[in-house]
Amino acid sequence: AQRVTQPEKLLSVFKGAPVELKCNYSYSGSPELFWYVQYSRQRLQLLLRHISRESIKGFTADLNKGETSFHLKKPFAQEEDSAMYYCALQTGANNLFFGTGTRLTVIP
Amino acid sequence: GAGVSQSPRYKVAKRGQDVALRCDPISGHVSLFWYQQALGQGPEFLTYFQNEAQLDKSGLPSDRFFAERPEGSVSTLKIQRTQQEDSAVYLCASSAARGGRPTDTQYFGPGTRLTVL
Numbered sequence: 001a002q003r004v005t006q007p008e009k010l011l012s013v014f015k016g017a018p019v020e021l022k023c024n025y026s027y028s029g030s031p032e033l034f035w036y037v038q039y040s041r042q043r044l045q046l047l048l049r050h051i052s053r054e055s056i057k058g059f060t061a062d063l064n065k066g067e068t069s070f071h072l073k074k075p076f077a078q079e080e081d082s083a084m085y086y087c088a089l090q091t092g093a094n095n096l097f098f099g100t101g102t103r104l105t106v107i108p
Numbered sequence: 109g110a111g112v113s114q115s116p117r118y119k120v121a122k123r124g125q126d127v128a129l130r131c132d133p134i135s136g137h138v139s140l141f142w143y144q145q146a147l148g149q150g151p152e153f154l155t156y157f158q159n160e161a162q163l164d165k166s167g168l169p170s171d172r173f174f175a176e177r178p179e180g181s182v183s184t185l186k187i188q189r190t191q192q193e194d195s196a197v198y199l200c201a202s203s204a205a206r207g208g209r210p211t212d213t214q215y216f217g218p219g220t221r222l223t224v225l
Contacts, residue, residue: 098150
């Protein structure tokens with residue numbers, strides 16, 4: 001069965017510091033992985049997907065199949081990065097399996 | 109253009125009442141999804157439509173939950189005889205993807221917060 005684990009419910013970093021939000025997954029097939037973000041009073045929105053290999057708002061995430069991880073990283077955190085972040089896995093079906101989320105707070 | 113919209117945004121029901129939650133997807137989007145998000149949890153899949161066909165309802169927690177999309181556009185999630193454990197935010201998402209094509213971005217609505225007293 002598929003599973004997504006985000007071990008940190010809360011994460012606080014100072015502005016300008018590096019940030020890493022952890023995500024591990026369990027899936028026997030070839031996964032497609034995503035990071036979704038929810039800013040305060042806004043709806044859930046896609047941040048990035050591993051298949052695109054792009055950097056969005058300075059964030060990157062590399063799929064590590066050996067460690068079954070898809071950690072989200074940014075070298076210099078900004079105050080506007082404060083939000084709820086969800087890692088999600090899409091299998092052969094179309095629906096997404098989400099982790100429990102990490103609330104990131106960037107301290108000015 | 110307009111994104112996914114949901115109504116009502118908030119719903120309070122007494123235990124045992126029936127509720128109906130509406131989702132208006134992005135125009136032209138083929139796929140529509142319903143998710144349930146309990147407090148402190150990530151969204152959990154409920155059901156998936158491709159046009160008017162309900163292709164996957166494996167996530168519906170009980171037979172009290174029913175979803176439809178009769179004309180392949182607007183969808184309604186109905187919960188009969190609501191229970192306190194049904195209290196959650198119900199999210200709707202749509203995407204342009206068809207089955208078998210590469211996955212496409214799911215666009216989420218603002219959600220309906222259901223509170224069952």
